[in-house]
Amino acid sequence: MHASKFSVNTTAHMQFVDITAQAQQAVSESGVNDGVLYLFSPHTTAGLTINEGCDPDVQQDLLGVFQTIIPSSYPYRHAEGNSPSHMMATLTGSSLIVIITGGKLQLGTWQRIFFCEYDGPRNRKVTWKVIAG
Amino acid sequence: MHASKFSVNTTAHMQFVDITAQAQQAVSESGVNDGVLYLFSPHTTAGLTINEGCDPDVQQDLLGVFQTIIPSSYPYRHAEGNSPSHMMATLTGSSLIVIITGGKLQLGTWQRIFFCEYDGPRNRKVTWKVIAG
């Protein structure tokens, strides 16, 4: 199977969840040795990013800076009150790719893949596809 | 045909234009049932993003926040005066991907694909490619 999805259940309003293991599992399920993994967030107040996974303080700093640079007091029109979360989603992006070699994700030494929750807690999902080549 | 382009004519200095229908049309033209759609903006003061399309206030809020966080009074060197537009382009990104299953773009319930004009109005284009897999 070369395409499917997995669940990410977040537990805070803003949270980075390390999904590297699920991403590698997706590659294993696909049976593809060489190709590209595509991850996609089907949500409008969440994103996907790759950053340092060794020190959890980095994730906290990133969330803190997002809250600092996106104003909470701007005269937002959107009545749901979560426009800052939508902005963070656009700044982060809904998709990412990782190159696969020998059945393994070609991440750098310190890199981990994160699901970025900006309007949780919620039950989220990540869709994926692997293309061989 | 698995690659082509379509036009987006913007009507304001900053504007999000919903291009989901053109993107789905590209997939239909390709004849590909399962694969990945790549969209690419060949411009340096525009971008592509996926966000909520139901309430147009979200798009207005995103444009408002971009204008709030990118300073207009910074001592920019670039003589054309559109450095904030270039910055927004880099923050948004020039390309995006959407997974295709059964000939349909696999977008979330509230997701729409937007061309992001940051230095209009202009006649723009979006190039696309579909790879089966």
Next chain:
Amino acid sequence: MHASKFSVNTTAHMQFVDITAQAQQAVSESGVNDGVLYLFSPHTTAGLTINEGCDPDVQQDLLGVFQTIIPSSYPYRHAEGNSPSHMMATLTGSSLIVIITGGKLQLGTWQRIFFCEYDGPRNRKVTWKVIAG
């Protein structure tokens, strides 16, 4: 060969390095006429973007705005002191794609591909893959 990497040695703390020639060389090495090029930065304090390459002032303006909007005085937890660099990496993104037609990258007239150094100078690398289709 459809996948490999190349080096980028940066010479400043923050710097955009034009890697368009290396990217085109990667396409030539792959021998692929029609497909997609994937570029990936395996680093957590660097990114990849596409923007104007004609006037180097644009690159300087982008770096200046990054330093303006990401606070340096925020109470960062990460002890290495480079949390702003990590934030810039997430805002820029670790990967990008370019469509290939007739063996050539389909970039816009003013577009160039940049490696974005946010915590240099360092010896960096960019990994790439080409998929035909």
